[in-house]
Amino acid sequence: MLKVVFHEAYMARYPTGAVETPARVRSIMGNLQGCYEVVVPRPASKEDLLRAHTPDHLTQVQLEGKAVWEAAVLAAGGALCAARLTAQSRQPVFAAVRPPGHHAGRNRYGGFCFFNNMAVSLLALLHDGTVKRAAVIDFDMHRGDGTAEIFNGDSRCLFLDVSSAEKECFVQNIAGFLDALPLVDIIGISAGFDMHLKDWGGCLSNSDYHHIGRLLGETARRKAFGRVFAVLEGGYMPHELGKAVYAFCRGLEGKELIDVTPMTRP
Numbered sequence: 001m002l003k004v005v006f007h008e009a010y011m012a013r014y015p016t017g018a019v020e021t022p023a024r025v026r027s028i029m030g031n032l033q034g035c036y037e038v039v040v041p042r043p044a045s046k047e048d049l050l051r052a053h054t055p056d057h058l059t060q061v062q063l064e065g066k067a068v069w070e071a072a073v074l075a076a077g078g079a080l081c082a083a084r085l086t087a088q089s090r091q092p093v094f095a096a097v098r099p100p101g102h103h104a105g106r107n108r109y110g111g112f113c114f115f116n117n118m119a120v121s122l123l124a125l126l127h128d129g130t131v132k133r134a135a136v137i138d139f140d141m142h143r144g145d146g147t148a149e150i151f152n153g154d155s156r157c158l159f160l161d162v163s164s165a166e167k168e169c170f171v172q173n174i175a176g177f178l179d180a181l182p183l184v185d186i187i188g189i190s191a192g193f194d195m196h197l198k199d200w201g202g203c204l205s206n207s208d209y210h211h212i213g214r215l216l217g218e219t220a221r222r223k224a225f226g227r228v229f230a231v232l233e234g235g236y237m238p239h240e241l242g243k244a245v246y247a248f249c250r251g252l253e254g255k256e257l258i259d260v261t262p263m264t265r266p
């Protein structure tokens with residue numbers, strides 16, 4: 001059974017780009033809450049952050065102010081919580097975190113990202129020996145340049161960035177990579193939904209996201225001991241985001257897409 005990692009503080013306001021709003025995760029939880037067990041994460045430790053970033057980078061994020069710092073360490077902690085959960089349970093996990101992370105490099109940040117949530121989580125599991133080999137698939141519309149930089153030259157982690165694919169072959173590109181993927185211990189997914197038909201990319205339907213989830217879930221069961229976790233990256237149309245994430249989660253756990261109607265909220 002899929003689990004969702006979420007903290008109320010992901011709905012906090014902090015200084016960032018105008019489109020990176022609390023409404024994004026509110027929409028997601030409006031669709032997922034009640035369907036899945038929710039696990040509340042803790043902030044990442046400095047030790048965790050320093051495996052992916054330089055001390056100077058941490059200082060720079062601290063200078064952005066308390067609100068940004070607290071949000072950023074809690075998002076990194078959410079990704080780490082998701083990675084640990086799936087490592088133990090071998091069930092898929094979705095981390096509905098803000099801020100996103102895939103543009104954050106070792107010593108730089110931008111694009112609404114402060115810490116590289118995916119890199120912090122996988123480097124912790126690689127460090128303590130929970131996993132020896134990992135794969136990251138990034139299907140956000142934008143290049144996961146921070147993740148690419150951090151894992152550059154690290155043979156323990158295979159990285160596929162789908163953003164370079166032509167719109168028409170986006171899904172085929174993921175399928176091809178997954179076919180060729182060797183056995184790994186865990187699959188991390190940088191799940192950005194800004195390629196959605198009604199988002200900036202104007203390309204993928206909810207049914208496409210369901211299909212992508214299904215491909216990744218099947219591959220994880222076949223090649224990664226069922227260990228797969230997804231961490232929210234982009235997706236900026238709150239009205240559509242929750243439905244797209246729900247469709248993706250249904251696919252990830254190998255279930256049909258039966259209903260993408262948002263649940264009634266009190």
Ligand SMILES: [Zn+2]
Nearest residue numbers: 140141142234
């Ligand atoms: Zn993006």
